[in-house]
Amino acid sequence: MNNTIINILFATIIICGGILISISGGSYLFKNEINEIIKFFKTNSVMNYEKEKDNFIELIEMSDEVKNAMKQQLPIVALESTIISHGLPYPDNENVANEIENIIRENGAVPATIGIVEGKIHVGMSKDLISQFSQRKGIEKVSVRDISGVIAKKQWGATTVAATSRIASMVGIKVFVTGGLGGVHRNAEVTMDISADLIELGSNPICVVSAGPKIILDVNKTVEYLETQSVSVYGYRTTTLPQFYVPNSNIHIPSINETSTIAEIINWNRKLHINKGILVTVPIPKEDALELDQVNKWINAALKEAEIHHIEGKATTPFLLNYLNTHTNSQTVRANVALIKNNAKVGASIAYELSLLTNSPNEDTLNEEVTPSKIVVIGASVIDFISKAEVLPEVSVEGTVNQNRGGVGHNIAENLHRIGNDILFISTIGNDLLGKMLKQYFKDIKMKTNALVESEFATPVYSGVINTSGQLTAGVIDSRALKGMKVQNIQQFKNEISNAEYVIMDTNFGLDIIKEALKYAKGKIWIEPTGETSLKILNEEVMSRIDYFSPNNFEIGWLSKKLGYKGGVCDGDNIDECIKMAELFINRGIKTLIVKLSAAGCLLVEKRNGQLYSKEYPAFGVDLIVDVHGAGDAFSASTISALSRGEPIDRAIYYGLAGATFSLQTEKTVNEKITYELLTQLVKEKSHIEL
Structure with a gap:
């Protein structure tokens, strides 16, 4: 029926x-x-x-980036493709298209350039496809009425504002960035030439961010028509309607100063089922704007040329814009590029703010009783494949291969969970077999899984080779999935981060992720460096927030050189060098350093009563080292666990040494037998301190 x-x-x-x-x-x-x-x-x-x-949906070809964004409920910004095919010459069109996409990414959203390729609607284009679009001749300019015809003929089509609005709305994208809006043409009372852009804005619940109607149009009639279509028109930080190349006009409109307010309006329209568009007009930056009188002279000349050559219908706008380009020494093109880049920043910000309002809990959140966590861990989850053999160069040898759950963030999180701490683990996994196995394992041991973010890439994998003494000789990691962690994922858990007593971060994710977490964190910050990725913490803003920093001797040596240190090496035989290196970080705002010295134990360095204080802690003896993997992470987790229970740092470190000892006695990256009671017992036996 x-x-x-x-x-x-x-x-x-x-x-x-x-x-x-x-x-x-x-x-x-x-x-x-x-x-x-x-x-x-x-x-x-x-x-x-x-x-x-x-x-x-079967008719739509989504890029992997957009597909992943849809799955993760990340903010997405739609982009039209006519600017590529009809707006600019090659290679400017390709360069500008890529620049606009990058601006959107830099401002926290995912770009989705929309077009039709060989009869298939594409939402999101790869760089290669954008390049093809930029160079191809004869691409059809597609409004809504043309979509089906282009699909049926298996042609290439560049979507206008109207077609882009319709397709974006169909797939659920709420924000669309363009340069200028189509509208009511001059002399429309005679020609009846009104752009379908306006009709689609009145028919689709989408927010179009533009620099206002193109000034070649009848701007007053365009605004009147939008009002008739029940389309809300707002000025972003302006009280008058921008006119494309010109930042203002004599038409007054409601002004909004914050993108979060625009997001609220979009969200209320959604809640109230008001399926009408919203036009957000953004003035072209003053330094890029053109003079109104001069622009009007150019337009009048262009209109006369159009009349002489009998240009009408959908050919009118491209003709006028091309005329302006060739007769203004490309001033209008430069202005056009500047304004759409500016619009992209605003549009991405709106989409980002909207995602914070509309993101709903995932299935795990709904099915799982989530309680506030005293400790939040943000870091990598990795599947470790560890090969053990007597390694010989350029020869395959007999040995054993073990699969373990790993990743510094994961190791710390699971250790803390097993020790008995209430933790929330924020991490990325792939939508693949390994990712599903990892997630199921967390569920099996009753760890919360509501903060696991699925990446478009495979679950991270580490492949390490150790010798028969348990020492690492080589290692390779595929960490592409770590790119799946976005600032909006951190934003989703801002309350948990804000309420946590301790926020633990490894340095596998980007600096933007670390800064976003620091924005909300009110408790103690522990940074666990992870090799060369730790370079990002050499940031004044970050270092001033770190309470605990736990590098190994190689990491502190490498980072110290980046800070200009000219001294020797840090190891168990050169403690003075380690202290000098640690002082570099103390002087830059880090409060406490715990330097891991492998078999030599660790070194505590901090300021007490204004003076530099240091203390060496020898490692607990171990009869047989099975595997060193994960020992440093177990040390950090056990130290943090003791701190969270009220132990001072001097005593908490003994718990860290006990945790490392447990880790050294198993092939797994996390010793599944570890508990706080067993740690306490080992500390009593090995440290001789009273507990």
Whole structure:
């Protein structure tokens, strides 16, 4: 049955049912019968809608980046493709398209350039596809009326504002950035030439961010038409309507100063089912703006040329813009590029703010009782493949290969969980077999999984080779999935981060992730460096926030050289060098350093009463070292666990040494037997301190 007919019948049943229930005096049995009929029609209507929706999605080719953003509920910004095919010459069109996409990424959102390639709608384009689009001749300019024809003929099509708005709305994208809006053409009272852009804005719940209507149009009539279509028009930090190349006009509009407010408006439209568009107009930056009088002279000349050459319909705008380009020494092109880049920043910010309002909990959050965590760990999850053999150069040798769960963040998080701390682990995994196995394992040991972010890439894998003494000889890591962690993922857990007593971060994620977490953290900050990725913490803003920093002797040596240190090496035989290096970090704002010295134990360095204080801690003796992997992470986790229970740092470090000892006695990166009680017992045996 046709879905529209079902919906009409459904509405009729509801109305008639309500009347009959009223006549019957609200009879319980009669109400039940009517409700069953309503339920039947409602179910069939929904089923048909979902089927149509599924069929539509099959027609769409989404880029991996957009697909992942949809899955993770990340902010997405739609972009049209006519600026590539019809707006700029090659190679400017390709360069500008890539620059705009990068601006959107830099401002926290995912770009989705929309176009049609060989009859297939693309939402999101790779760099290669953008390059093809930039160079290809004869691409059709596609409005809504043209979409089906271009698909049927398997042609290439560049989407206008109208077509982009329609397609973006169909796939659920709420924000669309463009340069200038189409509108009511001059002399429209004679030609009836009104852009479909306006009609689509009145028909689709999308926020279009532009520099206002193109100044070649009748701007006053355009605003009137938008009002007739119930489209809200706002000025971003302006009280008058921008006119594309010109930042202002004599048309007054409501002004909004914050992108978060615009996001609120979009969200309220969604909640109230107001399926109308919103136009956000952003003035071109003053330094790039053109003079109104001069622009009007150019436009009048262009209009005369168009009339002479009988240019009309959808050919009018490209003709006028091309005329302006060639007769203004490219001033209008430069202005066009500047304004769309500016619009991209604003649009990305709106999409980002909107994502914070509309992101819903994932399935794990709904099915899992989540309690506030005293400790938040932000770091990498990796599957470790550890090969053990007597290694010989350029020769394959017999040995053993073990698979373990790893990653510094994971190792610390699981250790803390097993020791008995309440933790939230924020990390990335791939949407693959290894990712599913890792997630299921966390569930099996009762670790929270609601903060695991699925990346478009495979779950990170580390492949290490150790010799028969358990010492690492080589290692390789595939860490592409770590790019899946975005600042908005951190934003989702800002309350948990804010309420945590300790926020632990490894340095596998980007500096933007670390800074975002620091923005919300009110408790103690512990940074666990991870080799060369730790270079990013040499940032004044970051270092001033770190309470505990726990590098090994190689990491502190490498980082110290980056800070200009000219001394010797740091190891168990050169403690003075280690102290000098640590002082570099203390002087830059880090409060406490715990330098791991492998078999020599560790070194504590901090300021006490204004003086530099240091203390060496020898390692606990171990009869047999099975594997060194994870020992440093177990040390940090056990130290943190003791600190969280009120132990001072001098005593907490003994718990760290005990944790490392447990780790050294297993092939697994986390000793599954570790508990706080066993740590306490070992500390009593090995340290001789009173507990």
